[in-house]
Amino acid sequence: MEIYQLKDVVFTFPEQDTATLDHIHLTIRRGEFITICGKSGCGKSTLLRQLKLILTPHGKRTGEITYCNQPLHDMDPRTQAAEIGFVLQNPDNQIVTDKVWHELAFGLESLGYDNQTIRLRVAEMASFFGIQTWFHKSVTELSGGQKQLLNLASIMAMHPSVLILDEPTSQLDPIAAADFLETVAKINRELGTTIIMTEHRLEEVLPISDRLIVMDHGAIIADDSPAKVGETLYRMNHPMFRSMPSPMQIHAGVENDLPCPVTVREGRQWLDAFLQDKLIAATEVTSPVELRKTPAVIQFKDVWFKYEKNGPDIIKDLSFEVNEGQFYCIVGGNGTGKTSTLSLLSGLLQPYRGKVQIGGKNPAKVNAAELFTHYLGVLPQNPQSLFVKKTVELDLYEMLSFTKLTKEEKTAKVESIVQFAELEHLLHMHPYDLSGGEQQRAALAKVLLLEPRILLLDEPTKGLDGFFKEKLAAFLKRLNADGVTIVMVSHDIEFCAKYGEVCAMFFDGSIITSNETKKFFAGNSFYTTAANRMVRHRWSEAVTIEDVIRLCQATATH
Amino acid sequence: MRDSFSTYHPIVNFVYFVMILVFGMVFMHPVFQGIALTSAVIYSVMLNGARAVKFNVVYMIPLLLFMAVMNPLFNHAGVTILFYLKNGNPITLESILYGAAAACMFVTVIVWFSCYNAVMTSDKFIYIFGKVIPALSLIFSMVLRFVPRYKAQIKVISNAQKCVGRDVSQGNILRRARSGITILSMMTTWALENAIESADSMKSRGYGLPKRTSFSIYRFDHRDRVVSIVMAGLILIVLTGAVLGENTIRFFPSIQLIGITPQSAVIYIAYFTLCMLPVIINLVEAVQWKSINSKM
Numbered sequence: 052m053e054i055y056q057l058k059d060v061v062f063t064f065p066e067q068d069t070a071t072l073d074h075i076h077l078t079i080r081r082g083e084f085i086t087i088c089g090k091s092g093c094g095k096s097t098l099l100r101q102l103k104l105i106l107t108p109h110g111k112r113t114g115e116i117t118y119c120n121q122p123l124h125d126m127d128p129r130t131q132a133a134e135i136g137f138v139l140q141n142p143d144n145q146i147v148t149d150k151v152w153h154e155l156a157f158g159l160e161s162l163g164y165d166n167q168t169i170r171l172r173v174a175e176m177a178s179f180f181g182i183q184t185w186f187h188k189s190v191t192e193l194s195g196g197q198k199q200l201l202n203l204a205s206i207m208a209m210h211p212s213v214l215i216l217d218e219p220t221s222q223l224d225p226i227a228a229a230d231f232l233e234t235v236a237k238i239n240r241e242l243g244t245t246i247i248m249t250e251h252r253l254e255e256v257l258p259i260s261d262r263l264i265v266m267d268h269g270a271i272i273a274d275d276s277p278a279k280v281g282e283t284l285y286r287m288n289h290p291m292f293r294s295m296p297s298p299m300q301i302h303a304g305v306e307n308d309l310p311c312p313v314t315v316r317e318g319r320q321w322l323d324a325f326l327q328d329k330l331i332a333a334t335e336v337t338s339p340v341e342l343r344k345t346p347a348v349i350q351f352k353d354v355w356f357k358y359e360k361n362g363p364d365i366i367k368d369l370s371f372e373v374n375e376g377q378f379y380c381i382v383g384g385n386g387t388g389k390t391s392t393l394s395l396l397s398g399l400l401q402p403y404r405g406k407v408q409i410g411g412k413n414p415a416k417v418n419a420a421e422l423f424t425h426y427l428g429v430l431p432q433n434p435q436s437l438f439v440k441k442t443v444e445l446d447l448y449e450m451l452s453f454t455k456l457t458k459e460e461k462t463a464k465v466e467s468i469v470q471f472a473e474l475e476h477l478l479h480m481h482p483y484d485l486s487g488g489e490q491q492r493a494a495l496a497k498v499l500l501l502e503p504r505i506l507l508l509d510e511p512t513k514g515l516d517g518f519f520k521e522k523l524a525a526f527l528k529r530l531n532a533d534g535v536t537i538v539m540v541s542h543d544i545e546f547c548a549k550y551g552e553v554c555a556m557f558f559d560g561s562i563i564t565s566n567e568t569k570k571f572f573a574g575n576s577f578y579t580t581a582a583n584r585m586v587r588h589r590w591s592e593a594v595t596i597e598d599v600i601r602l603c604q605a606t607a608t609h
Numbered sequence: 610m611r612d613s614f615s616t617y618h619p620i621v622n623f624v625y626f627v628m629i630l631v632f633g634m635v636f637m638h639p640v641f642q643g644i645a646l647t648s649a650v651i652y653s654v655m656l657n658g659a660r661a662v663k664f665n666v667v668y669m670i671p672l673l674l675f676m677a678v679m680n681p682l683f684n685h686a687g688v689t690i691l692f693y694l695k696n697g698n699p700i701t702l703e704s705i706l707y708g709a710a711a712a713c714m715f716v717t718v719i720v721w722f723s724c725y726n727a728v729m730t731s732d733k734f735i736y737i738f739g740k741v742i743p744a745l746s747l748i749f750s751m752v753l754r755f756v757p758r759y760k761a762q763i764k765v766i767s768n769a770q771k772c773v774g775r776d777v778s779q780g781n782i783l784r785r786a787r788s789g790i791t792i793l794s795m796m797t798t799w800a801l802e803n804a805i806e807s808a809d810s811m812k813s814r815g816y817g818l819p820k821r822t823s824f825s826i827y828r829f830d831h832r833d834r835v836v837s838i839v840m841a842g843l844i845l846i847v848l849t850g851a852v853l854g855e856n857t858i859r860f861f862p863s864i865q866l867i868g869i870t871p872q873s874a875v876i877y878i879a880y881f882t883l884c885m886l887p888v889i890i891n892l893v894e895a896v897q898w899k900s901i902n903s904k905m
Contacts, residue, residue, distance in 0.1 A: 105812045132815030144806035149753035150732060156824040161815035169824045191757045206814065397772050419771070419779045429772035435799060436762075436769035439791050450773065453784070483802050501773060 053120070054213055054245050055079040055102060060114035062097060071097045073269040075114070081212075084239045084246045086256050086277075089266035089291065090518050091486040095249040098266070099217050102247070103135045104128075133162055136211035140218045140514075142198035146190050151182065154190060154201055158209040172208045180204040180234065194385070196227025200234060207238065214238065216248035221487075221514040224385045224542045229255055251516050254296045254581055258314045265291055278311040294517035297545075297581040297596050304600035318585035325603065331589065332605035348505060348536055349373040349396065354405035356391060365391050366402065367560035373553075378527070378537045380547040380568070382578070383557030389540040390432070392557070393507050396538070397429050398422065409505065424454075428503025432510045434494030438482035443474060443493050446482055450500040464500060472496040472526065488519025495526065506530065508539040512546050524550045548572050548580045548594050569594055612656055612728065613894045614887035618833040619733035620740075621840070626725045628844055629884065633717045636856040638866060640877055642713050648884035649720040655888060656727040669720065673712045680708025686861045707860040724887075732826075739823045746823060759800065766795055836890070843883040850876035 055077070062072035071094045079085060087095050100106045101116060104124055116123045118135075139145050148154045155176060159169045177183050180200055185193065193201065199219060206214070216235065220228035232252070236259040239246045250256045257263065257277040265273040265280060272289070273280045278299070284292040285303040292300070298318030302311050305325070312321040349372065356366035365388045373379045381389050394400040395407050398414035407414060414422060423429075431437065440446040447468065451461045469475060472492045477485060482493055491511060498506070508527075512520050520543075528550065531537055541547055547554055548568060555565035556578065565571070572579045572594045576587065582596045593599045615622065633645045653661040687703025694700060731753055739746025770776050770792060777789045811817075850856050855873045858866040867873060882889070 103813060106809055129815065129818055132813070132818065137809075137813040139806055139810060141803070141806055143758065144803045145810035147754060147807055147811055148747070148750040150750070152826055153732075153750055153824070157811075157816075158814035160822050160824050161818055163818070163820040163822050165822060166824060169822075170826075173824075190754060191761075202810070209814065394768075399768055399771060419774050419776075423772060423774040427772075429769075431765070431769040431772070433765065433769075435802075436766045436795070437773065438798075439795055453774075453780075483798065498773065 052081050053078050054081045054118065055247075056115075056117045056120075057101075058115045058117075060101065060112065060116060062101065062110055062112045064108065064110045069269075071110075071269050072101070075269075075271060077264075077271065077274075079245065079247065082239070082243045082245055084236070084259060084261045085248070085264060086253070086260040086262070087247070087249045087264045087266060088251070088253060088294065089249075091488055091516050093266045094269040095266055096217050097269075099137075099215050099247065099249060102213075102215055103137050104131060106137060129162065132158070133209045134212050136206035136209065136214045138199075138202055138206060138214070138216040138219050140221055142195050142202060142222060145202045146198060149189055149191075151188050151190060151193070151201060152186055155182070155205050155208055157205055162209065172210075176204045176208040179207070194227065196223050196230060199223060199227070199231055203231070203234065203238075207242075207244075211244065213245040213247065216246070216250075218249050218251065218514075220250065220252055225252075225544075226384065228252055232256055232259065235259075251294070251514075253294055257296055265289075267291070277313055281311055281313075290518055293521070297599075298585055300596050301582065301585070301599050301603070304596070305603040315581055315585050318581075319588065322586055322589065322603075326589065326606060329606050332602050345375040345377075347372040348375045348410055349538065350406070350408045351392075351395075352406040352408075354395065354402045354407055356388075356395060356400060356402045365560055366395065369405070369561045371555065371562050371565060373536060373538055375536055376531070376534050378531050378550065378552040379539070380551035380554045381538070381540045381557050381562070382542070382544060382547055382554060385542075387557045388560045389557050390509055393429070393509055393538070393540055396507055397427060423501060423503075425502050425504070427505050427507070428498040428501055429507045430491075430495055430498050430509065430511060432513065434490045435483065437494045437497055438490075441481060442479050443482055443485070444478040446493070447497060447500060450497050468496045468500055471499070471529075473522075486519075487514045488516070488522065491515065491519070491523060492526070495523075499530075503535065505536045505538070508537065508541075510541055510543075511539065512541060512543045520546060544572075544578070545580050548583075612887070612891060614890050615728045615730075617836060618827055618829045619729070619736045620829070621833050621836055622728050622733060623737050624837075625840060625886065626721070626729065628840075630718060630721055630725075632847065632880070632883075633721055634714060636851070636880075637710050637714065637860075638856050638858050639710070640869075641856055641880060642710060642717065644877065644881045644884055646713055646717045646720070648881070648888065649717050649724065651885070652724050652887050653720050653727075655891060656724055661723065664723065665720065669716050672719075673716050676712030676715060677705070677709040680711060681705045684708070688862045703860050703862070703864055706864065710858070710860070728887075736825050736827060739825070743821070743823045759796065762799060763792065763796055766792055766799070836886075840883070840886065843879045843886075846876060846879035847883060850880075856880075 057075050057077040060072055060075040061070050063070045075098065087098070089095050097108065100108060101112070104126070105128065118126060146154055148157060152173065155173045156169050159172060177186055180203070182201065182204060185197065190198065190201070214235070220231050223231060232255050235246060235248070238244050248256075260277055262274065263277040263280040264271055265284065267289070272287070273283045275283065281292070281295050281299040281303065284295065292303070296313060298312040298315060298321065301318065302321060307325055309321055309324055312318040351369050351371050354366055354369045355364055357364045369392065381392065383389055391400060395402060396409065396414060398417070401415045409427060414427070438446055440449055447465045448461065451464065456464070469478065472495060474493060474496060477489055477493065482490060485493060511523060515523065524546070527537060539547070539551070551568045553565060554568045554571040555562045556571070557563070564574070566574065569592070572583055573592045579587075580594055582599050583594045586593050586599050590599070590602055593602055636642070650665055653665065657664070681700050681704040684704040684707065685699050685701060687701030689702035690699045691702055692700055735746045735749045738749060767776055770788065771779065775788045775791065777785050777792070779785070779788070847856070850873070855867055855876050858864065
C-alpha cells in the first residue's frame with residue numbers, strides 16, 4: 052500500500068526562475084526504508100519538507116502529493132503532527148526543554164494527551180531507546196549522539212507511521228552515527244515504520260536501505276535498489292558515484308560479471324570469488340614515500356593537561372613532533388583529547404606539566420598578534436563562529452582591518468584569496484546562507500588572509516558531502532605544496548587515508564602510534580579504511596580504493 | 610546523605626518552605642527564633658554536609674555578630690540605658706537585644722533559603738508555576754535550556770575569534786571594545802539563525818495546536834497526603850499561638866513578652882516539630898531502612 056504518492060511535483064522558491072524540484076514522480080510504500088542522496092543543494096531537503104505541510108517553505112508548487120490516498124493539505128494538522136515524524140540535522144537546535152523527560156513528552160503535550168498516557172508512552176520509548184539511565188538528566192549533559200537519539204525518541208513517542216530524517220548524522224562522529232543509524236534500522240525492522248532519509252554516510256546506510264534515490268538539480272536521476280543504482284551512476288559517469296561505498300566503487304572499477312557488493316563482508320566474498328584461479332598480483336603498489344627531513348615546528352614534550360584541579364587528566368604524557376611542511380592527521384575516538392590538543396597548540400589552554408612549543412616558543416606566552424598573523428592559523432570546528440559581517444566580501448575585508456595596508460593592497464589580497472577559494476559567486480551572500488561546504492571554504496579564506504605558515508584544522512570534513520570533501524582536499528594539497536604545515540584532527544578515516552602524509556592515532560589522552568599514512572593504515576586491522584578492511588586478508592598494504600582497483604587490474608591481466 | 614523530604618511532591622516542599630520562611634520572618638519571640646535557627650542549621654548541614662558547616666561558620670556567624678553590634682550604634686530607642694557613647698548618644702538594652710534578634714532572624718532566613726535551593730530544583734519550580742500558568746512553565750524550561758547553550762556558544766565564538774587575534778583579551782581598549790561588540794553581534798545572528806530550526810522542531814511536534822497539556826513526573830501519593838495533614842495541623846496550632854500573641858515580642862520602648870505557660874509550651878512544641886519536620890522524616894526513614902536491612 053502506498054503511503055506517499057508524488058505526481059509531477061514542481062516547486063519554485065519565491066523570486067527564482069529555476070525550479071528547485073523538477074517534475075518529481077515518486078511512490079513510497081508502507082514500511083519501506085528509503086535513502087535519498089545527492090550533492091548539497093540538489094533539492095533533497097526541499098523534497099523532504101514537501102512531505103510535511105507545516106515545514107514546507109514558501110514558494111509556488113504544482114502537482115499533487117497524497118498521503119495514504121488523501122491529498123496532503125486536506126489532512127488536519129493534528130494528524131500530521133502525530134503521523135509524520137521529522138528529524139532535522141542539528142541535534143542541539145531541536146531540543147527545546149531543559150530535561151530529558153520533558154523533551155520526550157513535548158510532542159505528546161502538544162497533542163493534548165493526559166498525564167497517564169504520556170507517562171506510559173514516555174516509559175515505552177525510554178526503554179526502547181535505552182534512555183532510562185539518563186532519563187532525569189539535563190539535556191546539556193548529553194553527548195551529541197545522545198541528543199540526536201533523544202530527538203528521535205521524542206518523535207517516536209508520538210507513534211508516527213512515517214519517519215523523515217534530514218541528514219540526521221551529519222553532526223555526529225562515526226561511532227555515534229553508526230549507533231543512530233542502527234536505531235533507525237531497528238525502528239524500521241521492529242515497528243514497521245516507513246523511513247525516508249537523506250544521508251551522506253552511504254557506507255553505513257546502504258546495507259539497510261531498500262531503495263536508493265539519487266537527485267541532481269532538483270530531479271530524480273536514479274531510483275532503485277542500492278546495488279543497481281551504483282551501476283547506473285557508474286554508467287552515467289556521475290560525480291555522485293564517488294560517494295558510494297568502497298566495495299561498490301571497486302566492483303565498478305574492475306571488469307567482472309559478479310554481483311555488486313554493498314557491505315565490506317560482501318566485498319570480501321566478491322574479492323575471493325574474483326581472485327579464484329587467478330595469479331594474485333604482488334602487493335608492491337605503494338612506493339614508500341620518503342618522509343621529508345625538515346626541522347620540527349611543533350613539539351609536544353611530556354605534556355599533561357586537565358580542566359579542573361581535581362578533574363581527570365585529559366592529555367596524558369603526550370609527546371610528538373610535526374615537521375615543517377607536513378600534512379599531519381590525528382585520528383581517534385570521541386573525547387580522547389584531540390580537540391584539547393589543538394587548543395594547547397593555539398595557546399588557548401596551557402598544560403600543567405610538560406612543554407608545548409611552536410617554532411621554539413610557548414604559544415601561550417607569545418603575543419597573540421604576533422602568533423596569529425603570518426604564523427598560526429586555526430580553522431574552528433564550526434566555521435560559523437568566524438563570520439562577523441553581513442556579506443562574505445565584508446567579512447574578508449574585516450580580517451585586514453587592523454593591518455596597515457593600503458586600500459589597493461587589501462583589494463589585491465582579498466581578490467587573490469577569493470580566486471583561490473573559488474568564492475567569486477558567493478561574495479554578496481550572507482555567510483549563514485551558504486551551504487556547509489561553502490561556509491567551510493569562506494572560513495578557510497578568512498584564516499588564510501592572515502597568511503599562516505601552520506594551519507590547524509578541527510574536523511574540517513564534518514557534515515560535508517563527498518564532492519565538497521574533494522574540493523577541500525584540493526585546497527589543502529595546494530597550501531601544503533606552498534610549504535604550509537597542516538595539522539588536522541578528524542574522524543574521517545577515508546579522508547585522512549587519501550590525503551594525509553603522516554597519521555597518528557589518539558587514544559586515552561595520548562598518541563599511541565604514528566606513522567606514514569599508508570603504513571599506518573596497513574598496520575591497523577579495525578581502525579582503517581573500508582577498502583583496506585575489505586582486502587586486507589589478501590593485500591594488507593592496499594589502503595585506498597585506487598590501490599585495490601590497480602591490484603585487481605594487475606591480477607586480471609596476469 | 611540522601612534527603613527524603615526532597616522526594617515528596619513539589620507542592621508539599623513549596624508550601625513547607627513558604628510557611629517556614631514567613632514564620633521565621635514574623636515570629637520574633639526568642640524561643641521561636643532559637644527553634645527556627647537551630648532547625649535551619651541542622652537541616653542545612655544534613656542537606657549540604659561539610660559545605661553547609663563551612664558556610665554557616667565562615668559567613669553566618671560573622672554576619673550575625675556584625676548586625677547585632679551595628680544596631681545599637683544607630684538605634685537609640687528603649688528605656689533601659691546602659692551607658693552613653695562619647696558623642697552623647699545612649700546605648701540601650703532594648704536596641705542591643707533587638708539587633709541580636711534581627712540578626713538572628715536574618716541569618717535564619719538565609720540558612721532556610723540555602724535549604725530551599727537544595728530541595729526545590731528547577732523542575733519542581735517549573736512544575737509549581739506550570740500549575741498556575743501552564744504557558745509559563747514551558748517558557749521557564751526553555752530559558753533553562755537556552756541560557757547554558759548561549760553561554761557555551763559565546764565561549765566557542767570567543768575562542769575562534771581569539772585565534773584570529775580578535776578577542777576581548779587582545780589589543781588596546783578600543784580594539785577590545787570593538788571585538789566585544791562584534792562577538793555579541795555574532796551571537797545574536799547565531800541565536801536567530803538557529804532558532805529557526807528550533808521553531809521547526811517545535812512546530813513539527815505539534816506545538817501550537819489547541820488544548821496543550823502539561824506533563825509532570827510527580828504524583829501526589831499517600832505519604833504526601835499524610836505529611837500535608839500533619840503540616841496543616843502544626844501550622845494551625847502555630848497560627849493559633851500567633852492570634853493569642855504567644856509568638857511575638859515587643860522591644861520598644863521596653864521589652865514585653867508572654868512567659869512560658871502550658872499553653873505556650875504546646876505551641877513551642879508544635880513549632881519545633883514543624884521546623885524539624887524534614888529532619889524527622891529523614892531520621893524516621895533512616896531508622897526504617899536500618900531495621901528492614903537488618904532483617905534481610
